[in-house]
Amino acid sequence: MLPSTRIRNLTGAGxxxxxxxxxxxxxxxxxxxxxxxxIGEHDIRTDPRILDAMExxxxxxxxxxxxxxxxxxxxxxxxxxxxxRTGVPTKRDNVLITPGGQAALFAAHHAACDDxxxxxxxxxxxxxxxxxxxxxxxxxxxxxxxxxxxxxxxKEALMAAAKGARSLLVNxxxxxxxxxxxxxxxxxxxxxxxxxxxxxxxxxxxxxxxWDGTHLSPRALPGMADRTLLVGSLSKSHAMTGxxxxxxxxxxxxxxxxxxxxxxxxxxxxxxxQEAGLxxxxxxxxxxxxxxxxxxxxxxxxxxLLAGQQVIRAAPAAGAMYAxxxxxxxxxSGKEFAGRLLDAERIAVMPGESFxxxxxxxxxxxxxxxxxxxxxxxxxxxxxxxxxxxxxxxG
Ligand code: PMP
Numbered sequence: 001m002l003p004s005t006r007i008r009n010l011t012g013a014g015x016x017x018x019x020x021x022x023x024x025x026x027x028x029x030x031x032x033x034x035x036x037x038x039i040g041e042h043d044i045r046t047d048p049r050i051l052d053a054m055e056x057x058x059x060x061x062x063x064x065x066x067x068x069x070x071x072x073x074x075x076x077x078x079x080x081x082x083x084x085r086t087g088v089p090t091k092r093d094n095v096l097i098t099p100g101g102q103a104a105l106f107a108a109h110h111a112a113c114d115d116x117x118x119x120x121x122x123x124x125x126x127x128x129x130x131x132x133x134x135x136x137x138x139x140x141x142x143x144x145x146x147x148x149x150x151x152x153x154x155k156e157a158l159m160a161a162a163k164g165a166r167s168l169l170v171n172x173x174x175x176x177x178x179x180x181x182x183x184x185x186x187x188x189x190x191x192x193x194x195x196x197x198x199x200x201x202x203x204x205x206x207x208x209x210x211w212d213g214t215h216l217s218p219r220a221l222p223g224m225a226d227r228t229l230l231v232g233s234l235s236k237s238h239a240m241t242g243x244x245x246x247x248x249x250x251x252x253x254x255x256x257x258x259x260x261x262x263x264x265x266x267x268x269x270x271x272x273x274q275e276a277g278l279x280x281x282x283x284x285x286x287x288x289x290x291x292x293x294x295x296x297x298x299x300x301x302x303x304x305l306l307a308g309q310q311v312i313r314a315a316p317a318a319g320a321m322y323a324x325x326x327x328x329x330x331x332x333s334g335k336e337f338a339g340r341l342l343d344a345e346r347i348a349v350m351p352g353e354s355f356x357x358x359x360x361x362x363x364x365x366x367x368x369x370x371x372x373x374x375x376x377x378x379x380x381x382x383x384x385x386x387x388x389x390x391x392x393x394x395g
Contacts, residue, residue, distance in 0.1 A: 010131045018127075020338050024348035035377040036348045037365045040175060040321055042239045042291070050240065053279035054272050062271035069259045070097025070247070071274045077281050078247050082230065085207070086220040093252045096259055097245070099269050101205045101233035104248035105132050107258050107265075108229040109167065112199035113138035117166035122153050123356030124324070126175045126203070133169075141165065144358040147326060150316050151177040151358070155188030162196035173206035173215065173319030176355045176364040178299070180213050180318040190221045193228075200228045205246070208237040208285075209292040211299060212318035219249075226251055236321070237288050238280040245269060245277045295321040298367040298374050305382050311389040312382060321367050324352065328361035330388040337385075338363055345380050 002008075021038050028034045069075065075092040083090040098104040105128070113119050115137040121129045123142035133140035143161045145153040151174065162168065170189055172181035181189070193200040200218055207215045219228040233246035248258060262268065280287075299317050306314050306325075315324040327337045334352035341347050341363075352362030369377060 006135065006137055010134050012130065018354060020335070020342060020348065020351060020354075024342055027342075027346070032346060034342070034346045034348055035369060035373060037367075037369060037374075037377055038348050038350050039368060040236070040366055041241050041368060042236075042321075043294070043368055043370050044239055044291075046238075046240050046243065047280075047283075047287075049283065050238065050276050050280045054243075054276035057272035057275035062275060064271070066268045066271035066274060068263050068268040069255075070095065070269065071271060071278075074274045074278045074281075077278055078232070078249065081281065082219075082232075082249050085215075086217045086225070086230075088219055088225040090249065091252075094255055095247055095249045096255050096262060097247050097269050097274060098262070099244040099246070099266050100235060101203065101231050101246040102128060102132075103244075103266060104231040104233070104246050105129075105169075105201070105203060106135060107261055108199075108201045108231060108248050108250075109133055109138060109169075110136045110261060111254060111257050112167040112201065112229065114166070118164060119167045119169065120158075120161050120165050120198070121169040122171065122174075124151065124176050124352065124359035124362075125356050126171060127355065129169060138166070142356055142358075144356075145177075146358060147315065147362070151179045151324065152182060152185045153189070155185075155191060158188055158192035159195065162192040162198055165196060165198055167199040167201055168193055169201040169203065170218070171203040171206075173210055175206065175320055176322050176350070176352070176359065177315050177324040178317030178320050178322040179315055179324075180210055180215065182213070183216055186216045186218050187221065190218050190224050193218075194223065198227070200224065201231065202228055203231045205231065205233040205236050206320040207232070208288040209295060209321065210319040211296045212316075215319070229254065234277050234280055237291065238277075238283075239291050240277070240280060243273050243276065245273055294371070295367045298369075298371065298378075299323060301371070301375055302365070302367070302378050305378050309382060309386055311385045315362075323365045323367065324359070324362050325365060326362050327385055330385055331392040332388065334359065334361055334363050337388075340388075341381065341384055345384055347377050347381055347384075349381070
């Protein structure tokens with residue numbers, strides 16, 4: 001019996017560089033001291049106050065089916081948060097609570113695209129994007145954001161691709177580049193969506209982690225709330241990756257359809273997780289700043305190290321938990337560099353190519369090791385690149 005074409009085509013061909021990640025994990029399991037700069041996950045665990053709220057809720061009996069759209073208090077809290085951040089009046093009925101941002105991305109594309117529709121996304125991209133689009137039967141079409149533009153997608157490129165497309169998926173602050181889109185970029189995105197009548201799916205799961213500039217949601221621009229599906233999550237902002245708690249917000253009618261979809265897929269999110277999320281939000285912006293602070297600190301540590309050399313050039317990392325490093329001066333591809341770095345230095349980074357063609361010749365460094373280990377890994381990485389470049393010149 002053959003599985004469906006849709007499920008068989010969900011991921012692309014090849015290992016996309018994730019082979020390196022699994023090789024690093026295998027080396028670690030065999031007892032080798034590998035420093036991992038691969039995964040977008042905090043080096044701390046969920047705060048005990050949030051766990052206490054989770055336990056109290058579960059013990060109070062909130063372990064049955066929760067209402068599918070999300071508990072009213074959490075939908076209200078998310079709506080108030082989005083109203084404050086985007087200036088757009090937002091009510092409970094504009095919000096669906098989902099098991100994480102990933103489920104929200106799937107639901108948004110399912111609701112926006114018909115079979116065979118062209119669904120745009122920006123390359124370099126977060127690993128699941130093309131598969132999520134293919135999973136709903138749409139055709140995933142990348143739009144390159146080029147390193148020479150600081151990985152900001154150009155309006156002309158968006159306009160050209162948008163013709164005949166159905167949706168556009170954007171992500172700022174960005175994974176994998178750490179880049180925060182400028183107001184000009186966000187305006188270009190909105191104009192392309194309006195000019196070609198696209199649904200805009202805006203993945204803002206890193207919106208509390210902005211180190212330079214400010215986060216501007218495209219939903220905040222005039223007229224955009226009617227065509228924007230905003231994806232959010234507590235995974236990154238509150239170090240709650242394992243709790244699987246996120247949302248999608250949009251026009252009320254669309255959210256109505258998304259609730260119907262949830263009834264037939266996830267059937268909601270556990271009530272005790274939602275109450276923990278509500279408590280997490282009540283801890284306020286100071287708590288969110290605390291969760292993000294280590295990434296900012298390590299971004300600065302890395303910038304200092306890179307200032308003393310000429311080989312590696314860094315994309316302007318202004319947010320999220322990553323730095324995208326241009327290693328083309330070593331003469332290697334991102335994949336070759338990452339492979340050799342793992343063998344020679346026992347340091348694991350992600351090849352830029354695993355995030356799309358526009359990431360070629362780069363590596364992504366996750367800022368997710370404790371400061372001392374991060375400093376050691378970054379120092380050795382920079383030295384390794386320098387040695388490679390000298391050898392390339394000498395050879
Ligand atoms: N979007 C981006 C850009 C991400 O990096 C991630 C997780 N790494 C997600 C969405 C999904 O996050 P979650 O499902 O944990 O909310």
